[in-house]
Every structure is written in structure tokens, then in C-alpha cells.
Amino acid sequence: MKHTRGLVWLALGLTLAFTLPGCVREVKDTHPDQVLTKRKALFKQMNRALEPIGLVANERNPYNRQEFVGYVDELQKLSGNPWAFFTADGNYPPTRAKPAVWSQAAEFEAAQQQYQAVVAQLAQAAQAGDLEKIKPAVVDVTSSCKSCHKKFRFD
Numbered sequence: 001m002k003h004t005r006g007l008v009w010l011a012l013g014l015t016l017a018f019t020l021p022g023c024v025r026e027v028k029d030t031h032p033d034q035v036l037t038k039r040k041a042l043f044k045q046m047n048r049a050l051e052p053i054g055l056v057a058n059e060r061n062p063y064n065r066q067e068f069v070g071y072v073d074e075l076q077k078l079s080g081n082p083w084a085f086f087t088a089d090g091n092y093p094p095t096r097a098k099p100a101v102w103s104q105a106a107e108f109e110a111a112q113q114q115y116q117a118v119v120a121q122l123a124q125a126a127q128a129g130d131l132e133k134i135k136p137a138v139v140d141v142t143s144s145c146k147s148c149h150k151k152f153r154f155d
Helices: 002-023 035-057 065-079 107-128 131-152
Strands: none
Touching: 035 065, 035 131, 065 107, 107 131
């Protein structure tokens, strides 16, 4: 009886998992320039570069210098790009940006500059190839991300 009940719950869970996402409608980006869509895409690209960097720094993936430098170079190329899409009229649903992005513009710009600076430091460490210098540089990058998210982004 317990086994059958467990299978029923499993079936119900799987059914909900596959049907509920179809019921939730994502709010469309209605801005004529689609600034939200563009900045979201850039942040996703940045995250795709940062994930393997973090896995190496946390010793969850092996260190391959050439591959690692490639990810860092990609992150550095992207690090200045999303900020242009935080336009004065870019605070509309479904944004996750807090109003502080616009009301505290100088602080937001300082956070951007700090992020780009720590990414540049990571790039220098990656070029040198010393994993013991790379690890704290990765921590600085992720700390910069977290700090900015805490102040300027709704979770």
C-alpha cells in the first residue's frame, strides 16, 4: 500500500512538473528597444563564462590553462556590455533591477567599475597561470557580483 501511494505521489509530481510551466506566462518585454531582453541575454552570457571559472577555482573541475583563459577573456569582453541597457526608461516589468539602479546612479556606476576592475585582475592572474593567485581573484569577482545584486537586484 505504501509503495502504491508513493508511486501516485511521484506520478502527480511529475505531471505537475511538466504541466505547470506551460501555465505560467512570462511577461513580455514591450520596450521598443527591448533593453531588458538585451541586458538579460548579456548577463546570461557572462554567467556561462563565469560558471566554468568558478568550478575550476573551487576545484570541482580540472584546471586547463588554455580553456580557463578563454573563459576569462570572454567574461572580460562581456563585462562592460550590459550597463548600456540600464536606460532611464529601462525600469519596467519583468525587470529584477531595484529602483536604486536609477535613484543611486553614481553608486551603480561605481559597482560596475568595481566589477570590471576585478575581472581585469582575474584576467591578469589567468594570464600568469598561477592557480593560487587565480582562486582569490575569482572570489573577488563573485563577491563583486553578489554585492551588486544585493544592492541593485530583486531576487
